[in-house]
Amino acid sequence: MPEHIDRRRFLGLGMTGLAGAMALGLQAPRVAGLAGSSAFASPAVRTLRITDAMVEMVDLQRVYMWTFADALGPRQPGPRLSFTEGDDVELEIENALDQPHAFAVAGTGISSGAIAPGDTAHVSFRAPAPGTYIYLDPLAAPLNRLMGLHGVMVVLPKDGPTPYASPTPAVRRLFEDLGSTAHFPGEPWVPERSRIWHFHTVDPRWNARVEAGDDVRADLVAADYLPRYFLLNGQSGYFAMHDPATAPRGRIGQPHLIRLLNTGMVAHSPHIHGNHVFAVAQNGVVLPDARFIDTWSVGPMETVDWLHPFIRPPDIAGPEDRPLREVVAQELAYRDDDYGIRQSPLAYPMHCHNEPSQTAGGGNYPGGLVTHWELTGDLDGVDFPTA
C-alpha cells in the first residue's frame, strides 16, 4: 500500500515524514532554498529509495506516483541535494519498485545504470561545477521522470560573490554591483537568499495505467500527453503561492537567486511582476550577458537561474528620496475587513503565461503554476507597517 502524501501540507511529506521532520527539529517551511537542504549536508552517504506514493492534487484527487524517498519518507519532488564544488558524494540508490529504475544527473556523466527490482546501487562522484541540476530516472523516457522520479541538485562554489566558480565577466559584474553601486543599493547576494521553482506536470490517465499494472509504452505517453495538474515545487495554486520555502521575501536591497527548472512535459513561460530579473545561467552554462527580462521560456528538462534584484518597484510613482512606507502609506495601511486581506507586505505574482498551466483538473483557476514574491520593507532596514 503506497504512502499517502497530502498535497495541501506545506512540507509535502507523508504523515510519517512530517512527524520525522518535526522530531529532527527541521522546519522546512522556514528554512528556505539552500538553507533547507543543508540539513542533508554532504559528504555523508545518503540513501535514496525509489518507491511509490499516493499524492494528493490541489483538487483533492489522489494520483499514484513514483518518487525518490529518503529518511523523511517519500515526497514530491524528491529530496533536494545540495553540495559544494569538489565534495566527494556517495549515494545509495534502492529500487523498491517492480521494474528497473536508475538515478542520473542530467548533463553530467553521473549515473547508477539500471537497478533491478529490490537491488541497491552505489553511486560515487565528485560534485560538478557549481550550478542547478536535475536528477532523475532517465529510463523509459519520459515515463519514469513524469511518474515523479526527479529532483534538484544544487552545487555551490567554495567562495566568491556569485553562485558560480567561473562566472562570465557580465555575471561577475552584476553580482559585484549588488550592494556596492548606486543602481543596486542594499546588500550583496548571499546563498541563503535562494529559492527553487521546480515545474512539473501530471497527466493522471497514465499514472492510473501504471498503478493498474499495465506495461505502459513510453513512446505512447510522449505522443498522447494531456497535463491536468501543474506543480511548482510539488504544490499548486494557493499552496504554491503561500509556501515561504517557495516565495522569495525580503526588503528592498536584498537580492535573491531563483533557480527554475522543468521536469514536466510542456514548456512554461514564467512571468514575474514588480521587478524584472536577470537571467544569469541556462542549462548549466553561465550566460555571456545578464539579460534583464520579466519572462523566459523554460522547456522540458531545461534550467535557468534568475537573479532577482529586489529593487524598489519602478512602477510605483512618487518621490524617490522618500521611503515607500511614506510614499504608499495609505495603500500599506489597507485591510479588507471582510476577509482580513492586507496590502502589506507588498506581494507581486509570478505566473506562467502559458495560460492552461494556471488551472487544475481541467479548468479550476487559479489552481496551477503560480507563486509570488514579497517586499517587506525599505532600503533603510525598516519594515513596512501592517494594518
Ligand SMILES: [Cu+2]
Ligand atoms: Cu504577468
